[in-house]
Amino acid sequence: MGSAGSLNRGPIRTLILGCMGAGKTSFMRQMVRCQKKSITNNREYYLYCVQLNLLNVYRELRNVCISLEIQISPELDAAFTEIHEYRHKEKFPQKVIDAISLLRNSQLFDFCRMRQRILQLPQNYNYMIQRADEFMQADYIPSENDIMMSYSQTCGLVRDKVKTQGYDFELLELPGHHLWRAKWAQHFEDPDLVVFVIDLSELCDPAFYNKGHLENKTVNVFTSLVSNALLAKVYWLLIFNKIDTFNDHSAGFDFKKLANHLDTGDNAKTFYRSQFTTLLPKNKCFAHMVSLVNDSQAILGDMFKRIGKLHRERPALA
Ligand SMILES: Nc1nc2c(ncn2[C@@H]2O[C@H](COP(=O)(O)OP(=O)(O)OP(=O)(O)O)[C@@H](O)[C@H]2O)c(=O)[nH]1
Numbered sequence: 001m002g003s004a005g006s007l008n009r010g011p012i013r014t015l016i017l018g019c020m021g022a023g024k025t026s027f028m029r030q031m032v033r034c035q036k037k038s039i040t041n042n043r044e045y046y047l048y049c050v051q052l053n054l055l056n057v058y059r060e061l062r063n064v065c066i067s068l069e070i071q072i073s074p075e076l077d078a079a080f081t082e083i084h085e086y087r088h089k090e091k092f093p094q095k096v097i098d099a100i101s102l103l104r105n106s107q108l109f110d111f112c113r114m115r116q117r118i119l120q121l122p123q124n125y126n127y128m129i130q131r132a133d134e135f136m137q138a139d140y141i142p143s144e145n146d147i148m149m150s151y152s153q154t155c156g157l158v159r160d161k162v163k164t165q166g167y168d169f170e171l172l173e174l175p176g177h178h179l180w181r182a183k184w185a186q187h188f189e190d191p192d193l194v195v196f197v198i199d200l201s202e203l204c205d206p207a208f209y210n211k212g213h214l215e216n217k218t219v220n221v222f223t224s225l226v227s228n229a230l231l232a233k234v235y236w237l238l239i240f241n242k243i244d245t246f247n248d249h250s251a252g253f254d255f256k257k258l259a260n261h262l263d264t265g266d267n268a269k270t271f272y273r274s275q276f277t278t279l280l281p282k283n284k285c286f287a288h289m290v291s292l293v294n295d296s297q298a299i300l301g302d303m304f305k306r307i308g309k310l311h312r313e314r315p316a317l318a
């Protein structure tokens with residue numbers, strides 16, 4: 001039995017969906033941290049993943065320099081080649097360390113930023129560059145934050161059980177890759193709650209406009225979920241994520257491309273949120289704007305409490 005007047009409905013079966021890289025795994029990790037106070041007991045297992053994120057920043061930087069027509073000296077070009085051809089082992093050889101240090105200490109990033117404020121580089125590249133020295137040390141073990149800030153694509157179904165804020169959650173994350181999205185519905189195991197994660201920072205990406213690959217993508221994915229009969233009874237938690245990146249990128253961004261009346265980032269966020277919330281009945285939907293890597297556990301814990309309460313108090317559905 002739950003607390004006075006409430007019903008014990010068993011665990012809250014929670015499906016975590018969203019496009020690739022939106023923050024589904026980050027959400028899972030935050031829930032686990034809420035209960036266990038840490039996201040993993042085996043931080044050393046993430047060494048390769050964190051280092052690969054660093055290598056990828058430098059691999060992509062060369063492409064960014066080329067597309068922005070930034071002059072690359074022969075010495076820096078040789079450093080790019082060194083990193084490009086390196087077959088990743090967890091202990092970086094000195095010549096790779098030297099190549100990364102040389103590129104980091106060059107002015108290439110500054111030159112690129114002078115040409116274009118938002119660079120087409122992997123997520124959280126600033127964080128990766130700032131911590132590069134640590135990542136390359138022989139005895140380095142990733143911190144929780146290093147793991148949270150790194151990206152590796154989820155493959156297959158990821159399940160977890162978490163008890164937090166007095167509620168039991170059974171979590172299932174499905175990957176956001178488009179090949180996987182076509183299979184999502186095969187794995188809808190009568191959920192109570194769908195957490196749909198949306199990357200707000202996409203609003204500041206040119207690919208979101210003028211028939212770019214992000215245009216209408218997330219809204220379309222969501223629209224087809226909402227009309228899926230298998231999800232007719234669920235409650236929805238909409239996580240508008242990466243508010244930190246949005247705030248950083250939105251300064252000076254022209255949101256009139258999104259809708260003619262939008263003159264500030266705040267208006268743009270609200271407008272975008274309404275494109276999702278209007279598709280759902282008001283009493284079945286919670287929307288939160290968060291940073292799943294930066295917000296405090298207090299903010300996130302409060303969010304989990306609210307969804308638990310929602311579940312317990314919802315009327316019994318036929
Ligand atoms: N700056 C910032 N980065 C975030 C935030 N949330 C997630 N990220 C980063 O976004 C990237 C993708 O996050 P994931 O949680 O792995 O994304 P996912 O939705 O699970 O992606 P797939 O499993 O490929 O479908 C990672 O590099 C995270 O560090 C956020 O609030 N702010």
Ligand SMILES: [Mg+2]
Pocket residue numbers: 024025026152153154173175
């Ligand atoms: Mg994932």
